[in-house]
Amino acid sequence: MKITQEADYAVRIILNLTSFSENERVEANVISENTRVPLRFTLKIMRKLTNGGILKSFRGNNGGYALLKKPSEITLLEVIQIIDGQININKCLGDKSVCSLNSLNYCVVHEELRTVQTRMVQDLENVTFESLANKNKFVVQKES
Amino acid sequence: MKITQEADYAVRIILNLTSFSENERVEANVISENTRVPLRFTLKIMRKLTNGGILKSFRGNNGGYALLKKPSEITLLEVIQIIDGQININKCLGDKSVCSLNSLNYCVVHEELRTVQTRMVQDLENVTFESLANKNKFVVQKES
DNA sequence: TTAAAGTATACAGAATTCGTATAGTTTAGG
């Protein structure tokens, strides 16, 4: 499963939001500039993240976005899944009806892949944006 | 990184080859029928596997293919990489020049992803075709 | 009431994937 550019952007966007104070409304164009993600695309991604339950949005004049959950409660997995959908390193692991090979007994391979996938998913779930933000700060300190 | 259909086919093809006796020449059309992979596509995949060093090919009349390595020496990772190339769950993890974000300090994310990827690669490397073949036999026995 | 913000949907270009087609080359066997 390749993590798409869009999901990568989403991660950057959330990470950028963690640098603002809690409940601060941040406009899409600010995020867009900070992350270098085109504005339109930023808006689209933020909509998905809003619908996905990670962001709160405020419409109208003086609107913007704010994190709905604490960075410690948002995982890499969650953000990636909101954008890219369920992770499947192989077509057959998602929609089982796609797999035409049951009769051929090759699905032993798919079960093996499922094990690998499960572990990867767990790994992604164990990374929170709190820990990412901390590491990020450290990098900034070192470089400045 | 999504394991492509082609790589999935390649895995099936190798697994099927393990069911023949060592050094037996098997023609592409036999493999194609066994695995339900279209003949032309089978040929293309087998060429890659040959160039990748897993298969031996015999040209001309009475030609065919045979495994060059023992099933215990062929891993899932190897086959997948021969077909799909280097595994990268994110664009930035492969060709570093692609990553435009060093200056933004978001690459902490990529480092985290690299950890996840490294583990996945190890997991795939730990699965040999010997073990797959054994599990496969077991499934066949149970069902027949 | 107006301007600044987000929303919804659809579209278009690019890249990738999947599979096929065309035109060879090699080799065993007669």
Next chain:
DNA sequence: CCTAAACTATACGAATTCTGTATACTTTAA
């Protein structure tokens, strides 16, 4: 040495997915 069976090389095209943009809204604070 000729032929048919097999593999090889390359290129092409259709389908799918990904990336990003455009068009036309709705909402809300001042």
